[in-house]
Amino acid sequence: MVKNVDIVIIGAGFSGMYAVHRLRKDYDVLCFEAGDGVGGTWYWNRYPGARVDIQSVEYSYSFDEDLQQEWRWPEYFSAQPDLERYANHVADRFQLREHIRLSTMVQKMRFDAATNRWHVHTDKGEEVICRYVIAATGSLTVPNAPNWPGRETFTGDIYHTTQWPREGLDLSGKRVGLIGTGSTGIQAAPLIAEQADHLFVFQRTPVFSMPSGNRPLDAEYENEWKSDYAGRRKEMLKNYGASLVEYTDISAHDCTPEQQEAMLEQAWNSKKAMQMLVVFRDVMTDMAVNDIVCEFVRKKIRETVKSPQTAELLCPTTYPIGGKRLCVDNGYYEIYNRDNVTLVDVKSDPIVAYTPSGLRTAKADYDLDVIVTATGFDAITGAMMRIDIEGVDGVKLADKWSDGPTTYLGSMIAGFPNLFMIHGPTTPAAQAQMITTGEWQVNWTADVIDDMEREGYARIDTTPEAENQWHDHVDMISEGTVHKLADSWYNGKNIEGKKGGFMIYVGGFPQYSAACTHAVHNDYEGFVRSRSDA
Numbered sequence: 001m002v003k004n005v006d007i008v009i010i011g012a013g014f015s016g017m018y019a020v021h022r023l024r025k026d027y028d029v030l031c032f033e034a035g036d037g038v039g040g041t042w043y044w045n046r047y048p049g050a051r052v053d054i055q056s057v058e059y060s061y062s063f064d065e066d067l068q069q070e071w072r073w074p075e076y077f078s079a080q081p082d083l084e085r086y087a088n089h090v091a092d093r094f095q096l097r098e099h100i101r102l103s104t105m106v107q108k109m110r111f112d113a114a115t116n117r118w119h120v121h122t123d124k125g126e127e128v129i130c131r132y133v134i135a136a137t138g139s140l141t142v143p144n145a146p147n148w149p150g151r152e153t154f155t156g157d158i159y160h161t162t163q164w165p166r167e168g169l170d171l172s173g174k175r176v177g178l179i180g181t182g183s184t185g186i187q188a189a190p191l192i193a194e195q196a197d198h199l200f201v202f203q204r205t206p207v208f209s210m211p212s213g214n215r216p217l218d219a220e221y222e223n224e225w226k227s228d229y230a231g232r233r234k235e236m237l238k239n240y241g242a243s244l245v246e247y248t249d250i251s252a253h254d255c256t257p258e259q260q261e262a263m264l265e266q267a268w269n270s271k272k273a274m275q276m277l278v279v280f281r282d283v284m285t286d287m288a289v290n291d292i293v294c295e296f297v298r299k300k301i302r303e304t305v306k307s308p309q310t311a312e313l314l315c316p317t318t319y320p321i322g323g324k325r326l327c328v329d330n331g332y333y334e335i336y337n338r339d340n341v342t343l344v345d346v347k348s349d350p351i352v353a354y355t356p357s358g359l360r361t362a363k364a365d366y367d368l369d370v371i372v373t374a375t376g377f378d379a380i381t382g383a384m385m386r387i388d389i390e391g392v393d394g395v396k397l398a399d400k401w402s403d404g405p406t407t408y409l410g411s412m413i414a415g416f417p418n419l420f421m422i423h424g425p426t427t428p429a430a431q432a433q434m435i436t437t438g439e440w441q442v443n444w445t446a447d448v449i450d451d452m453e454r455e456g457y458a459r460i461d462t463t464p465e466a467e468n469q470w471h472d473h474v475d476m477i478s479e480g481t482v483h484k485l486a487d488s489w490y491n492g493k494n495i496e497g498k499k500g501g502f503m504i505y506v507g508g509f510p511q512y513s514a515a516c517t518h519a520v521h522n523d524y525e526g527f528v529r530s531r532s533d534a
């Protein structure tokens with residue numbers, strides 16, 4: 001049966017849920033969600049230790065004053081169960097569920113240029129015709145799993161961290177192999193180490209991580225926030241990462257070594273997750289300064305880990321701090337002082353196969369009961385690319401993006417009219433606090449749609465020229481920053497054969513949002529709007 005609605009929203013993560021809330025007052029909206037619950041990232045990532053690395057008073061919705069006043073976060077950095085509980089509370093409180101179809105994947109979408117309608121097909125066999133599509137599909141949605149041979153021969157269980165069983169896993173008495181030491185792996189490792197008989201951590205590239213200093217949220221601090229929540233939210237949006245980390249104007253070059261050390265020590269102990277990256281104003285732009293911070297973290301690793309050989313293996317030396325997303329941990333380095341944890345360097349001795357009893361590297365076999373792959377995601381483009389999307393003149397998104405994603409403002413793709421993305425390629429994405437910036441992008445998108453309706457337009461598209469100019473701008477901003485100097489999901493280098501350049505806007509959220517606002521206020525610069533009879 002074919003259904004007609006105004007707007008289809010793909011994904012009921014935090015941005016998709018807010019899009020439902022924001023738009024359903026004026027439009028008939030329908031949201032499709034692949035999971036059987038809401039919350040997106042915080043629905044799927046239920047591995048032990050999963051928690052946010054931005055303080056929860058910030059990493060939460062701002063759209064409703066009563067909600068932000070009434071909701072109480074138990075901890076400074078909330079754990080996954082609390083974030084999922086929050087998502088469910090919001091879905092119930094604002095009656096979003098009636099607009100959300102769970103356990104339903106959008107498989108295919110085709111734009112009909114004659115009617116200016118998208119035809120959206122789901123894995124449940126239904127077709128929905130709509131005027132606009134908002135893809136709130138998430139930056140980190142499609143898991144990346146290693147494809148070594150022999151997977152089917154392994155007699156134990158293999159779990160990607162996004163596929164952790166809902167009922168949990170009892171790892172006591174088990175030999176567990178954890179592959180990957182990104183933000184996910186370093187969060188899961190301490191919890192697995194506590195349970196397992198033995199944990200083998202298979203590390204290809206070490207990461208820079210700083211202690212989160214997580215703790216119960218104290219009432220005084222919470223009240224401080226709640227006394228002027230709206231004001232603080234406004235301040236957040238003026239900052240690079242849409243977060244109230246403490247920025248400084250001081251260059252490391254203007255400090256004595258003793259002053260540098262004192263500032264680094266203070267940042268390390270700040271209990272504010274990203275503080276190491278802003279301890280001096282030039283950490284992300286001056287390699288000499290970046291080196292000072294790197295060496296400080298390496299010193300901390302060497303002080304923490306008793307085995308000098310293991311400590312050296314854990315010290316990153318091949319890329320600058322901040323080049324990959326900085327990790328934030330709860331006792332990660334300390335696990336290597338336990339007798340039941342072994343670090344395996346798979347850079348020098350790569351994994352080559354699964355075996356019936358575990359994993360084989362070029363030089364050794366490891367007997368394991370459970371293998372956990374914390375191997376990351378086909379990030380940023382993965383979720384869009386797994387939908388068969390056909391735009392004007394039968395052009396497929398997979399073809400258009402075969403050499404890497406092209407967008408204007410990270411929001412629209414030329415030749416794919418009336419399709420908007422939230423946290424799309426070349427938005428600040430994980431460089432900025434994603435709930436608040438997702439809300440901002442949804443509001444911007446909703447305003448664009450409102451303008452279309454009020455002014456009698458039927459189609460909005462962008463142009464290849466606007467895309468090119470935008471990408472030149474995004475590239476220009478990332479030149480000269482440390483981001484260009486590391487292989488990671490930011491540039492797709494974590495996925496073998498993935499093409500495309502740097503996919504994140506690193507000019508900061510204020511500059512990004514200003515560009516979006518400027519385009520609209522400047523008579524929809526870079527966009528082409530047309531009426532149905534045009």
Ligand code: N01
Binds near residue numbers: 179182185325328374
């Ligand atoms: O993924 P990653 P993640 N053989 O891509 C390794 C957000 N997040 O899920 O670096 C061996 O960072 C890979 O090694 P290498 C956050 O934005 C946030 O950990 O490619 N190893 C790497 O060590 C984060 O940045 C939070 O050499 C292989 C690891 O797997 C993003 O999610 C928590 C391999 C993948 O690291 C992604 O983090 C968790 C192979 N074949 C995540 N393939 C918080 O808010 C991959 N690896 C706290």
